[in-house]
Amino acid sequence: MKAEISTESVPRLDLASTCTKNPNHEGFVNFDDFNISHLPLPLRREDYFKYIQILGNRVVRLAVQKEDGGCIYGSGFLYKVGPLYVIATNDHVIGSEEDARNCTVDFFFNSPESPNTDSSYGESLLGGSDQQDLSLFTFKPVPKRVEEMNLFDNSGMSPYVSVHHDDLSVTQRRGYVCKTRGKWLVMVSRRDLYVDKLVSCEINFMRENGCQTYPATFVGISRIEEKMIGLEITDVPDFVPSVGSSAAPWPNGRDFVPVVIAHPHGGPKQVTVGKTMAVEMEGFVGKIYHTARTCPGSSGGLVITVGGDASSYVRYTAGPAIHCEGDKADTFRAVPTETGNIGASIFVSI
Numbered sequence: 001m002k003a004e005i006s007t008e009s010v011p012r013l014d015l016a017s018t019c020t021k022n023p024n025h026e027g028f029v030n031f032d033d034f035n036i037s038h039l040p041l042p043l044r045r046e047d048y049f050k051y052i053q054i055l056g057n058r059v060v061r062l063a064v065q066k067e068d069g070g071c072i073y074g075s076g077f078l079y080k081v082g083p084l085y086v087i088a089t090n091d092h093v094i095g096s097e098e099d100a101r102n103c104t105v106d107f108f109f110n111s112p113e114s115p116n117t118d119s120s121y122g123e124s125l126l127g128g129s130d131q132q133d134l135s136l137f138t139f140k141p142v143p144k145r146v147e148e149m150n151l152f153d154n155s156g157m158s159p160y161v162s163v164h165h166d167d168l169s170v171t172q173r174r175g176y177v178c179k180t181r182g183k184w185l186v187m188v189s190r191r192d193l194y195v196d197k198l199v200s201c202e203i204n205f206m207r208e209n210g211c212q213t214y215p216a217t218f219v220g221i222s223r224i225e226e227k228m229i230g231l232e233i234t235d236v237p238d239f240v241p242s243v244g245s246s247a248a249p250w251p252n253g254r255d256f257v258p259v260v261i262a263h264p265h266g267g268p269k270q271v272t273v274g275k276t277m278a279v280e281m282e283g284f285v286g287k288i289y290h291t292a293r294t295c296p297g298s299s300g301g302l303v304i305t306v307g308g309d310a311s312s313y314v315r316y317t318a319g320p321a322i323h324c325e326g327d328k329a330d331t332f333r334a335v336p337t338e339t340g341n342i343g344a345s346i347f348v349s350i
């Protein structure tokens with residue numbers, strides 16, 4: 001499958017005339033035109049639709065200026081972690097500090113006719129993982145409309161980590177927590193952090209206002225990647241598993257329908273609906289293979305697991321996923337796709 005970044009930006013999707021993947025863009029719906037009838041029959045419920053709209057509003061377009069003078073376009077998803085607003089996207093969209101600084105973030109590009117967008121600019125890379133194909137970065141300024149969104153504060157998912165080295169130096173930063181195969185991991189950027197000199201780690205969760213500290217116990221280094229390490233912890237405070245779990249309006253334990261919200265071809269935000277073909281663990285990352293239509297530019301877009309339960313992969317029923325890769329395909333493992341598309345998206349634990 002291919003990373004889905006675009007080198008063009010179209011004001012309307014029908015102007016993406018060179019597209020070879022979905023030439024007429026059938027099945028793509030402008031975010032502002034998306035309504036309850038676009039959902040499969042059993043999912044046509046007002047509360048599901050509202051939930052999709054609210055999350056979809058947090059999808060942004062990213063434009064990254066490259067050294068050679070070109071620009072690439074992708075998608076991202078807005079989070080709040082403590083006082084910080086961050087964008088989650090793919091490592092192949094924002095892969096370095098330089099990419100983060102050279103990125104324009106467009107919020108609310110929801111309609112081709114009345115764009116009514118707010119723009120902001122990448123500030124700093126918080127962490128990235130090429131193996132997980134995930135990166136997180138901050139931006140400024142924070143548009144007023146973003147502040148007014150009253151985003152759920154995910155600070156419980158982002159502990160403070162102090163790494164003590166054998167030369168007595170200490171590196172402090174925030175990580176993000178994920179639970180996979182029964183183990184709790186805190187993922188932290190490796191910048192200024194030296195694995196071969198590591199003596200001990202202190203890991204502290206904070207409640208939303210930051211007044212109370214809840215330590216977890218560091219067990220050991222569980223994963224070492226090029227940009228991140230995974231620290232295994234136990235004694236995770238009771239409130240952590242529940243963070244972010246209650247939001248989705250659908251019950252646990254059912255299969256889900258993937259709904260992708262992204263900016264294909266760097267154009268206005270689009271919604272597509274598909275079928276889940278498989279969900280698998282790859283390493284410690286849960287991956288959804290699905291048939292929702294995507295195009296170049298959809299990388300980093302949001303995948304909502306509507307009507308179902310992602311909790312066996314990410315601990316949360318509503319665990320949203322980030323779209324990573326896609327291709328043309330009439331079948332996937334001998335099963336017809338019906339949309340001519342196969343995509344892969346990863347669950348994220350923040």
Ligand SMILES: [Zn+2]
Pocket residue numbers: 016019020021022023025264265294295296
């Ligand atoms: Zn296309």
